[in-house]
Amino acid sequence: MENFVFHNETKLIFGKGTIEKIGEEIKVAGLKKVLMLCGSGSIKKNGVYDLATESLKKGQISWVEVWGIKPNPVLSKVHEAVEIARKEKVEAILGIGGGSVIDSAKAVAAGVVYAGDIWDAFVGKYKVEKALPVFAILTISATGTEMNGNAVITNEKTQEKLAVSSKALYPKVSIIDPSVQASLPKEQTVYGAVDAIAHILEYYFDGSDALAQDELSEALIRTIMVCTEKLLNDPNDYEARANFAWSATLALNGLTAAGRRGGDWACHRIEHSLSAIYDIAHGAGLAIVFPAWMKHVWRQKPQQFIRFAKKVFSITSDGETAALDGIEAFKSWLRRMGAPVSLRDVNIPSSDLDKIVENVFRSGRTLGQLKKLDRSDVKKILELAF
Amino acid sequence: MENFVFHNETKLIFGKGTIEKIGEEIKVAGLKKVLMLCGSGSIKKNGVYDLATESLKKGQISWVEVWGIKPNPVLSKVHEAVEIARKEKVEAILGIGGGSVIDSAKAVAAGVVYAGDIWDAFVGKYKVEKALPVFAILTISATGTEMNGNAVITNEKTQEKLAVSSKALYPKVSIIDPSVQASLPKEQTVYGAVDAIAHILEYYFDGSDALAQDELSEALIRTIMVCTEKLLNDPNDYEARANFAWSATLALNGLTAAGRRGGDWACHRIEHSLSAIYDIAHGAGLAIVFPAWMKHVWRQKPQQFIRFAKKVFSITSDGETAALDGIEAFKSWLRRMGAPVSLRDVNIPSSDLDKIVENVFRSGRTLGQLKKLDRSDVKKILELAF
Numbered sequence: 168m169e170n171f172v173f174h175n176e177t178k179l180i181f182g183k184g185t186i187e188k189i190g191e192e193i194k195v196a197g198l199k200k201v202l203m204l205c206g207s208g209s210i211k212k213n214g215v216y217d218l219a220t221e222s223l224k225k226g227q228i229s230w231v232e233v234w235g236i237k238p239n240p241v242l243s244k245v246h247e248a249v250e251i252a253r254k255e256k257v258e259a260i261l262g263i264g265g266g267s268v269i270d271s272a273k274a275v276a277a278g279v280v281y282a283g284d285i286w287d288a289f290v291g292k293y294k295v296e297k298a299l300p301v302f303a304i305l306t307i308s309a310t311g312t313e314m315n316g317n318a319v320i321t322n323e324k325t326q327e328k329l330a331v332s333s334k335a336l337y338p339k340v341s342i343i344d345p346s347v348q349a350s351l352p353k354e355q356t357v358y359g360a361v362d363a364i365a366h367i368l369e370y371y372f373d374g375s376d377a378l379a380q381d382e383l384s385e386a387l388i389r390t391i392m393v394c395t396e397k398l399l400n401d402p403n404d405y406e407a408r409a410n411f412a413w414s415a416t417l418a419l420n421g422l423t424a425a426g427r428r429g430g431d432w433a434c435h436r437i438e439h440s441l442s443a444i445y446d447i448a449h450g451a452g453l454a455i456v457f458p459a460w461m462k463h464v465w466r467q468k469p470q471q472f473i474r475f476a477k478k479v480f481s482i483t484s485d486g487e488t489a490a491l492d493g494i495e496a497f498k499s500w501l502r503r504m505g506a507p508v509s510l511r512d513v514n515i516p517s518s519d520l521d522k523i524v525e526n527v528f529r530s531g532r533t534l535g536q537l538k539k540l541d542r543s544d545v546k547k548i549l550e551l552a553f
Numbered sequence: 554m555e556n557f558v559f560h561n562e563t564k565l566i567f568g569k570g571t572i573e574k575i576g577e578e579i580k581v582a583g584l585k586k587v588l589m590l591c592g593s594g595s596i597k598k599n600g601v602y603d604l605a606t607e608s609l610k611k612g613q614i615s616w617v618e619v620w621g622i623k624p625n626p627v628l629s630k631v632h633e634a635v636e637i638a639r640k641e642k643v644e645a646i647l648g649i650g651g652g653s654v655i656d657s658a659k660a661v662a663a664g665v666v667y668a669g670d671i672w673d674a675f676v677g678k679y680k681v682e683k684a685l686p687v688f689a690i691l692t693i694s695a696t697g698t699e700m701n702g703n704a705v706i707t708n709e710k711t712q713e714k715l716a717v718s719s720k721a722l723y724p725k726v727s728i729i730d731p732s733v734q735a736s737l738p739k740e741q742t743v744y745g746a747v748d749a750i751a752h753i754l755e756y757y758f759d760g761s762d763a764l765a766q767d768e769l770s771e772a773l774i775r776t777i778m779v780c781t782e783k784l785l786n787d788p789n790d791y792e793a794r795a796n797f798a799w800s801a802t803l804a805l806n807g808l809t810a811a812g813r814r815g816g817d818w819a820c821h822r823i824e825h826s827l828s829a830i831y832d833i834a835h836g837a838g839l840a841i842v843f844p845a846w847m848k849h850v851w852r853q854k855p856q857q858f859i860r861f862a863k864k865v866f867s868i869t870s871d872g873e874t875a876a877l878d879g880i881e882a883f884k885s886w887l888r889r890m891g892a893p894v895s896l897r898d899v900n901i902p903s904s905d906l907d908k909i910v911e912n913v914f915r916s917g918r919t920l921g922q923l924k925k926l927d928r929s930d931v932k933k934i935l936e937l938a939f
Contacts, residue, residue: 168795170571171567172565175561177560178558179560181557181812182555379772379773379800382776386771390768406554406764409554409812410763410765413554413811414765417765417769425567
């Protein structure tokens with residue numbers, strides 16, 4: 168096990184009927200005016216907007232609304248919200264929505280207190296050490312952003328999808344009422360599951376050894392899988408929704424990362440290029456990339472892939488066969504849940520592979536932890552994914 | 554799953570060579586003088602004291618030392634330390650040791666800022682809402698106190714062992730260097746394992762349903778069991794020590810409690826009476842009480858006991874048989890690790906059972922969550938434990 172620091176100060180309020188606590192939480196933090204960031208309007212249909220605004224009124228919190236945050240949230244929208252936040256002199260940012268909205272809320276919170284373009288933070292020219300306080304009401308469990316300091320934004324001009332991470336960006340308070348997710352389209356539940364599982368696997372397969380984390384990671388993956396299957400049968404199954412939601416939060420709140428080597432993150436980097444170029448759902452991209460990456464790198468640490476096969480998919484074969492059977496079982500499960508598992512499934516032509524490889528290496532950083540990947544590795548992974 | 558709030562602000566610094574960070578951590582918190590609370594002197598033998606004081610000097614932190622905190626820490630010692638802390642005008646309490654020392658540090662931290670006798674907080678006459686900041690260097694992984702707001706103190710005059718819990722008592726920073734635990738006597742490792750497993754089981758068997766927590770709890774128990782076995786073979790096995798330590802922290806930091814019904818805690822209450830009266834090790838008492846309690850209450854929720862049997866002990870039988878086989882397997886494992894599993898093993902005579910029952914109900918609170926226990930239930934559990 169590697170040395171680590173675990174320090175996660177987000178207050179997570181979880182369960183039925185918890186959205187109405189937002190006003191009180193902002194009030195006791197001594198804040199009076201917030202910028203409310205929202206998506207495309209589904210929160211008006213499922214009642215979340217009314218619950219939240221009612222609660223803000225009760226807490227005597229005033230707010231300004233910015234609507235229209237989209238999946239794969241874009242930089243121009245962040246800029247727009249930063250400007251409004253400054254003009255309106257808000258004291259905090261409240262994101263109500265899925266990962267895209269809350270990631271945008273974090274980018275805005277950091278952007279308001281930075282004189283330059285907040286994109287600087289994403290390309291490594293500026294280190295985020297302060298931000299307005301972020302509050303979150305999560306309506307789609309997937310990215311884990313509700314309990315970490317990460318945000319991923321797409322610069323639509325440069326077609327770069329990049330991440331920033333800072334202690335200052337942990338939400339002060341995040342509220343998760345799993346019952347409001349009952350109205351999600353099936354594919355969003357599936358993509359959320361893929362995203363959460365991928366977060367766990369990025370650490371699980373980073374080359375480190377840590378029995379406790381192996382056990383916890385497998386426990387969370389099994390839980391997410393069981394709950395996803397239940398939710399495809401019955402989207403209103405509250406217990407499945409709740410266990411799914413809590414597991415997705417734990418998938419990227421530091422728990423499975425503690426004692427690891429920082430995660431591998433090659434699959435996320437490759438996927439970020441896919442969704443930056445083709446605007447496909449993040450979870451869809453991960454379902455395509457992850458099994459291909461596994462096939463390409465498993466020989467770096469066969470015992471971990473064999474363990475994965477046995478503990479997650481109860482594979483009974485041994486040695487190399489078990490490792491490969493586990494990867495196939497994972498891919499089959501993704502397919503069975505309705506996720507795309509090849510580039511062809513999302514109509515990306517084989518003639519584009521080189522373009523994708525170039526995008527992946529655009530940010531110039533090294534890629535991969537379990538295996539350092541060069542351009543030819545990524546090309547091979549994309550071919551396996553085709 | 555029940556609604557919950559997860560909010561744990563302790564900064565946990567974990568790994569080899571981390572003790573020397575204590576001075577810097579206290580310094581950046583803006584503090585200059587601390588009361589250092591210690592046990593019987595083992596930290597002078599294993600180098601922890603030198604590392605810590607060297608680091609305090611570097612951070613220009615001055616300190617006053619109070620030695621002699623014993624297992625089942627007593628109120629009189631807390632009173633003594635409170636007086637010194639006041640006289641010396643310290644700004645924080647630094648506990649260096651196991652659970653007893655850190656629990657005492659919390660009691661002292663709360664006691665310094667309370668005009669009355671801090672025992673009031675343990676008997677429910679005073680609610681702890683403020684305390685001096687607590688810092689901890691953990692040298693025995695067992696109680697989980699390094700990452701929660703709980704403290705258990707024994708009033709030696711009244712023979713009551715009671716707990717207090719407060720948001721104000723979470724350590725600001727806790728440091729765990731698992732390598733310093735290599736010098737622990739074997740039985741302390743075993744009792745630590747029993748304590749940590751018992752914490753997990755208190756929630757696991759509280760009658761609530763939560764798949765994620767079931768999975769996480771089983772993952773932690775299996776990890777602790779495997780690591781305990783390894784450590785009895787080789788106390789210097791760092792990986793086993795580290796995975797054990799991290800699991801013991803997670804066993805009572807809110808992770809396995811989230812979404813549950815607050816835990817059962819009958820076994821802990823009964824054990825507290827045993828160690829208050831006979832001064833036996835907490836882990837030893839739990840090893841005696843837990844299997845007996847399980848035998849008495851398993852029919853309240855057979856499916857959870859069957860699940861436990863299958864997931865933790867790979868029991869292949871079914872139904873009632875599986876539930877009972879699981880309890881037997883747990884008891885056998887405890888015995889194999891060298892823990893006492895009956896009152897006879899620690900020389901408590903059968904003629905004392907009524908006295909123990911009286912002590913258990915002395916604090917007058919209701920007992921148990923899965924099954925509300927009355928005097929006759931506790932008597933039966935003690936008979937099963939005899």
